[in-house]
Amino acid sequence: MAARLLTKSWHWIALGAVLSAVGMSNVAVAKSELPSKVFYRYVNDKGVKVLHHTIPPIYAQKGYEIVSLSGKVVKVVPPALSAAEVAAKAEAAELAENLAMWDKRLRRRYSSIADINAAKSRKLADLDTNIAIIHSNISSKKSAIKDQQDKAANIERSGRDVPKAVLNKLAVLENELEDSQEQVRLRLLEYQEVVDKYDRDKVRFEEISVQ
Numbered sequence: 001m002a003a004r005l006l007t008k009s010w011h012w013i014a015l016g017a018v019l020s021a022v023g024m025s026n027v028a029v030a031k032s033e034l035p036s037k038v039f040y041r042y043v044n045d046k047g048v049k050v051l052h053h054t055i056p057p058i059y060a061q062k063g064y065e066i067v068s069l070s071g072k073v074v075k076v077v078p079p080a081l082s083a084a085e086v087a088a089k090a091e092a093a094e095l096a097e098n099l100a101m102w103d104k105r106l107r108r109r110y111s112s113i114a115d116i117n118a119a120k121s122r123k124l125a126d127l128d129t130n131i132a133i134i135h136s137n138i139s140s141k142k143s144a145i146k147d148q149q150d151k152a153a154n155i156e157r158s159g160r161d162v163p164k165a166v167l168n169k170l171a172v173l174e175n176e177l178e179d180s181q182e183q184v185r186l187r188l189l190e191y192q193e194v195v196d197k198y199d200r201d202k203v204r205f206e207e208i209s210v211q
Contacts, residue, residue: 038074041065106205113202120198124191131187134180141177148173 040055042064055064063079081089110116148170152162 037069039067039069041067041073102204103208106201106208110201110205113205116198116202116205120194123194123198127187127191127194131184131191134183134187138177138180138184141173141180145170145173145177 039051039053041049041051042055042059042062044050044059050059051067060077061080064077065073066075066077068074110119148166152166152170155162155166
């Protein structure tokens with residue numbers, strides 16, 4: 001929990017630094033591109049328009065105008081992006097990058113939809129084989145468990161206590177059975193994920209093929 005809070009704190013600190021840099025860079029760029037003698041017109045915290053030869057960074061981030069000595073508006077600087085806008089812009093850039101990488105992978109691996117279907121079939125066949133092996137192991141473990149249970153029942157019917165070794169063996173087999181059943185559950189989830197993945201690849205491949 002503490003690690004997540006620390007990560008989130010650094011995320012907002014980074015956004016704040018970006019916003020501050022944007023505001024300061026607006027002034028720097030304006031000064032480098034404009035005549036040496038200009039005025040900055042901005043709205044202060046009271047809603048009043050101010051014309052001055054300098055502009056505080058806090059107002060630079062809210063947008064301003066650069067005015068020449070003759071009163072002509074030389075440049076209009078828009079407000080700096082908000083934290084939400086910076087985050088949205090970064091997210092959009094990341095999505096675009098991921099999409100470009102996906103397209104590159106598809107073009108490199110496949111030349112047709114038939115290629116994707118073939119790759120899908122091979123992957124699903126491998127999973128089917130793996131699941132069949134696990135099911136076989138489950139059947140063997142169930143049989144072994146039944147043998148141990150029958151053995152324990154016969155011992156009890158004879159009036160004796162079931163040896164600890166038999167009980168331990170039974171416990172081990174039951175744990176192994178649970179593990180194998182969990183493996184089947186995970187493989188079935190993986191099976192569906194593979195189906196979904198290749199179906200998405202086919203849809204995207206068709207889209208980029210007509211571009």
